Amino acid sequence: KQWENYFPIQNLTHYGESMGIITAIIGFHLAPLALNQCNFPDTIKQKALNYLFESALETGYGEALDISTTWQTLDEKKQSSKLIHQYKTVNYSAVSPLLFGATLADCHDDNFINNLTLYGQFLGKIFQIQDDILGIFGNPAKTGKSNESDIKEGRWTILIELLNKNCSQSDRKILLDILGKTKRTKLDINIVKKLMAKYAILEKTQAKALAYLYKGIEMIPNITDNKDYQDTLKNLLEFMIKREK
Known part of the structure; x- marks a missing residue:
């Protein structure tokens, strides 16, 4: 002002x-x-910095793909969505921070690293699914962003993926025609949301997130036998699936 x-x-x-x-x-x-x-040995700091910058490059690539989806064809959107989840959301939100900590701890236990990575992937997938849910069904007053922009921009989210797989052939044509447009109207957005309600896509998406939650919980004993640490890792999974913003 x-x-x-x-x-x-x-x-x-x-x-x-x-x-x-x-x-x-x-x-x-x-x-x-x-x-x-920080007071870490120089060799550890160098490893951590290398990992930080490599992760930043991957995240940047994922973000570039994400903002490009608005202008992509439907086939390109489908292909990009998995790469965006891999390079941007899953790694950036969960796997990279966990492995960065393991690097600073100078961890050389391959089995521990593999288990931590798997846990991080489940955590990151839950984060992405909940992000997609909030992008369509979230309360803008809580999230601080529109619950129409994902559809308006034609993003191929997990909800769109499930709708495409579960709807009838005639409804699929309606969906793909809308997503194939250069611009989508308020009416288009409402039609897609009604199709999601018709095929219980929100419930199917939440069930997918719950499946990752249970898989993540199963991984925790392989990471640590400390009860407090186990509770922290479990709470983190539950927070991701319950968050409203």
């Missing part, structure tokens, strides 16, 4: 976007700076 007296609105928007990008760049570089100032 304080800048509105100095800049026309178009320049004000550019200023805000530029400051957002600059802030993100500064924030990203604070992480390696903080790590470099």
Whole structure:
């Protein structure tokens, strides 16, 4: 607001976007700076930094794919969705932070790393599923984002995937025709949501998340036998599936 007296609105928007990008760049570089100032041995810090930057590259690739889906064909959307989940959400939200911690702990136990990775994948998949659910069925007042944008942008989410698999041939044609459009209207969004209600897609999606929750819980004893740590890992899985924003 304080800048509105100095800049026309178009320049004000550019200023805000530029400051957002600059802030993100500064924030990203604070992480390696903080790590470099920690008292870990130099060899461990180097390994951790390498892992951090490799993860950042994968996340950037996933994010680039994600923002490109709006202009992709349906076949391209389907192919991109799995890569986006792999490179962006699952790794960034769960696997990478866990393995980064294991790297700092100088862990060389391959069995532990494999179990931790599997747990992280289940955790990340739950996060992605819940994110997709909130993107269509979430309360904007709680999430802070629209519950229409995923459909409006034609994103191939897990809910769209399940709807495509479970609906009739005639309804599938309606769905694919809508997603194949260059732009989707309010009416299109409502039609897709009604189809989801018709085929109980929300319930099917929640069941998929629950399946990953149980698989994640099964992995916990393979990671640690400490009861407090086990409770923490279990609570983290449950938090991901219950979050409302």
